[in-house]
Amino acid sequence: MAAKPLLWEALRLYISQDAYTFVSTESPSDSFTVDRDQGDIQVGVPGAKANATKTMDVHGILGLIKLHTTEFLIVITSRKKVAEVLGADIFMATDFRVLPVNREANPSLLRHPVEKTLLGLLKSHLYSAPFYFSYRYDLTSSLQRQNVVADASQPLWKRADDRFFWNRYLQTRLIEHTSANPSQDLSRFILPCIFGFLEVKSATINNRNFVLGLIARRSRHRVGTRYFSRGIDKEGNVSNFNETEQFVIVDPPSEGGAGGKVEGKVRMSYIQTRGSVPVFWAEINNLRYKPDLQIMDMPETAEATRRHFEDQVARYGDVYLVNLVNQKGYEKPVKEAYERAVDGLNNPQVHYTYYDFHHECKGMKFERVMDLIDRLHAKGLESDDYFLNDTTRQGQPVVRQQKSVVRTNCMDCLDRTNVVQGTLARWVLNDQLRAVGVLSKDEKVETHETFMHMYRNVWADHADVVSKAYSGTGALKTDFTRTGKRSKEGALQDGLNSITRYIKNNFYDGARQDAYDLFTGAWQPAHGLPNPDKRALLVRSMPWVFLFALTMIFASLILPRSSAATVATVAGTSTNEVARHGSAFLLLWSLVAAASFQYMVARGLDYVAWPTLNRPDGTIFYDGPGFSSGKRGRYGVINPLASQGQEQHAQRQAPVSNGRRGQAYSVEGKKLA
Structure with a gap:
């Protein structure tokens, strides 16, 4: 049976000079308009669509966002069905329209440099982010959370x-209008929408059909890219938090034979989380392979x-x-800082386990994760701690609630974390399938090769999507996730990904960070304009000097050697003399290349593509107590905080509370009291 729709599934947008009017094609009496003069929202305006000069069918409204010159309306114009869960269709958004609300927003106004930049960031996020949505199913909530909705x-x-309502900021105006005007409900x-991963597969083991699904939900709080978003903020939000x-x-055994459709009378789920080490820390890019920690x-x-873990305990129960x-x-300093923070909690529901992944799994022996x-089992973690809802039971269908969660982290919460999460999920899956009779008491899914091929690939796909959102590439170590074995080819691919x-x-993540900040509201136009490039002309020119020098070196090496004799004959000089000039030419440009390269390395901070909306100067130039591995790549780099008053300086360096970045500091390689 199909789930009851909670939202209008099909909308027609009528565009006129005066308004944008949305009408439900399922219920034409349900409509609302966005006025293009004042920007007001009104429900059920009679005749609002009469003056429309254009119409389009849309599949949903992502929301409204104010940029530099005007507000923009974002609608979904194309979608792809990717799955069905309990009778509800799940879609991925594949195309969008970004429409200026202000009717005076002509092309020349939209080409304003700031507006053009912000629109570019917005569109880059729209077309790179995996947005999933459903009109009948709450993708932001697990099966267990959906079951306890009051x-x-x-x-x-x-x-x-x-946490996982990714376009919540864009929906602010519609939500506020509905909350303030109950009679004009836009619900x-x-x-x-969620930002993340979703894959649903049909499977058969021992002649029993079932559906396996995997969903990753990325938190919109403290969101960012790998080196521009680390650690925690004052509210307890951590970077790269994913559920x-x-x-x-x-279905019960009597209804789950081969070839039959799975209605889903028995539902089970298992939740895991990942998130950055919950202390204030950062890695400062400086063109070195390893940034300053x-x-x-x-x-x-x-x-x-404390806030972070109290929130986790309140939501999930015991946290491992x-x-x-x-x-x-x-x-090592990150490990020690984490352990100091946990020791100070004194919370009996928080259980800490350290596992030196690279040491324990040395030689690509990832199977040792078992x-x-x-160790976790010895501390109280059970494989039967998962959600199970048997709807065939009369009176009290919920059989079991998940009462704990495993929170895994490495430095990036990506590659090592993926291996551990996949192993834990398989451990629990064995218990789940035994509980419903798909597997016998001592049987394991690992003995069913067809299923395991599908299962490993789903988890590897999940790892790649979570990794791409944070690091910009697919995950490392996915050869193990996909095949159950580590290979030399996989190690080579990891090197290329690195x-x-x-x-x-x-060189590219600054713009990605800006796009995250813009879309989630961590930066708003009221905060000011994007930070311009204030580097000196010499600094900005040096990469071009370096590239030109490399070009000249390359040219000197590939020019035909036979031309030297011709040049010597025409000029009346010896071939050796021409060769000496060629060597001098090569030496000259080699020296220019070396000097320009050294200049850029010495001033590495100046050549990193930093975010321009929320530039992390407080992080880069903080000089407070703590540990730092060094201050490399800062020769001649101007500290923009140096000329500010002490009070303002302190405010810029304190941990931010906009739900994104925690701050850091740069004390030369020493731990201070």
Whole structure:
């Protein structure tokens, strides 16, 4: 049976000089307009569509966003059905229209440099982000959270989990209008989307059909890219926080034979989370392969960490922390800072486990991750701690609630984390399938090769999507996730991905961070204009000098050697003399290339593509207490905070509270008291 629609599934947009009018094709009496003069929203305006000069069919409204010169309306014009869950169709948005609200917004106005930049950021995010939505299913909430919703009559936007309601900022005006004017309810027009991953597969084991699904929900709080968003903020939000839900939908044995459609009378799910180490820390890009690592010993650290874990405990129950960062070398200070923060919690519902992934799995032996699960089991984690809802039971259909969660992290919360999460999910899946009779008591899914091929690939796809959103590339170590074995070819691919990450993280991620900040409201036009490029002409010119020098070197090496004799004959000089001139030419441009390269390395900070909306100067130039691995790439770099008053300086360096970046500092390689 199809789920009841909570939103209008098909809308017709009527465009006129005076207004944008949305009309439900399912219920033409339900409509609202956005006035193009004052920007006001009104419900059910008679004759609003009469003067329309253009119409278009849209599949949903992402929302409204104010840029520099005008407000813009964003609608979904194309979608792709990707799955069906419990009778509800799930879609991915594939195309959009961004429409200026102000009717005076002519092409010349929209070509204003600031507006053009902001529109470019907005569109780059729209076409790179995986947006999923449903008119009948709350994708922001797990099966367990959906089951405990107190009032099923609530509109979808009210039920939605605020953390994963990705376009919540864009929907602000529609939500505020509905809240302030109950008689002008727009709830069925307000479409929540998630940013993340979703894949649903049909499977058969032992002649029993079932549905396996995997959903990753990315938090909109403190969102960002790999090196521009680390750690925690004062509200307790952490970077790269993702909730992953693995669910199984099956019918009782008497109804689940081969070839039959799965109605989903029995539903099970298992939740895991990942998120950055919840202290104030950062990595400062400087063109080196490994950035400068900084840990900030802020007075707010204990309170921020407490808030984070109290929120996690309130939402999930007991929290089992799995820390995978290295215990030696570059990553060691992050491990120690995390452990100090956890020790200060004194919370009996927070259970910490350290696992040196690279040491324990040395030699590409990732199967040893099962040793970690044994440690977690010894601390109280059970494989039967998952949500199970058997709707065939009379009176009390919920059989089991998940009462704990495993929160895994490495430095990026990507590659090592993916391996651990996939192993944990498989451990629980075995117990789930035994509980409903798909597997016998001692049977494991690992013995069913067809299923395991599909299962591993779903988890590897999930790893790639989560990784791309944060690092810009697919995940590392996915050869193990896809095949269950580590290979030399996979290690080579990891090397290529690592090089790509270096290039993107240093030279392209500033714009990606800006796009995140713009879309989620972490930066708004009221905050000011994007920061212009204030570097000196010499600094800006040096990359071109370097490239020109490389071009000349390349040219000197590939020019035909036989031309030297011709030149010597025409000029009346010896071939040796011409060769000496050629060597001098090569030496000259080699020296120019070396000098310009050294100049750029010495001033590495000046050549990183920093965000321009929320430029992290407080992070880059913080000089407070804590640990720093160094201050490389700063020769001659101007500190924009140096000329500010002490009070303003402190405000810029304090941990931000806009739901995105925690701050860091740069003390030369020493731990301060």
